[in-house]
Amino acid sequence: ENKPGWVEQPYGPDVPLSVPSVGIAFNLISRVLSVNEGSPAAEAGVQANDSILAVKLIPPADADSDVKAKELSFDKELKNWAHAIFLLQEYSGWKVELKLNRGNETKTVQMSPVDSDEYYLPSSRGIYLLPQLQTQKADSIGEAISLGFDSTVNSVIDIYLTLRNLITSELSVKNLRGPIGIASVSHSHASRGMPYLSWFLGMLSVNLAVLNFLPIPVLDGGHMVFLIWEAVTRKKPSEKVVIAATYVGMMIVLGLMVLVLYLDIFVHWLG
DSSP states (O other): OOOOOSOBOOOSTTOOEEETTTTEEEOBOOBOOOOOTTSHHHHHTOOTTOEEEEEEEEOOTTSOTTOOOEEEEOOSSOOBHHHHHHHHHHTTTSEEEEEEEETTEEEEEEEOOOOOSSOOOGGGSSOOOOOOOOOOOOSSHHHHHHHHHHHHHHHHHHHHHHHHHHHTTSSOGGGOOOHHHHHHHHHHHHHHOHHHHHHHHHHHHHHHHHHHTSSOTTSHHHHHHHHHHHHHHSSOOOHHHHHHHHHHHHHHHHHHHHHHHHIIIIIIIOO
16 A cells, blocks of 8 residues: 555654554655646646655745745755655645756746645644653752752763764764754743743753763863873873864864754754
């Protein structure tokens, strides 16, 4: 059958389609396998083996003026057709404009989706379950200290795992956030109450402490490396080495600052 198993909705253009029932996740390439006869796609001229370069969802004419069209582009790295499928269901009354590549030709077609009585997304029907959440409160100062210590240790481990995944490219740098992202998350936690904001500020301090202790010159971790070198070799590193390492460390820190600001503005905010 050409019907999907139980799938989960990908909540972003970079998120693959996951099928929890079998424990797999995969990207969907935006190439047309076949076209149903009499369908809006067939009437618009879409053909098998067409590559979809972009999809644009156009709001109806009677929509509010602040409602904007939504557009997704596809390339070798951005295989987000799974995300597009769910957007088509969410905005079912909107017209669809496809930018197609057929051989050496680029073509744009527009169509109006129609309801189907043969196909549906399983995740859009049935019972939607949320995880059971509990607020854990300490009954004494000692228990509060213990819970805080455990949370701090887990946070430190998560930071190092995140750094490892960034280095091995298992995690995209696009997930990084800068001061704008931090302010946004702070506002979100503050709106939930002071305990949540206090917890977030504490975890933010832990993150900064761990990053500050990385072995990068100009950071405390870099100074610690020089002190360890001096303790092992019984002599200070040469002034030229210290100056060169300091410049390199400064370039790394400034480069990271520019990167997260760029991601904040052009990827997470304007993107």
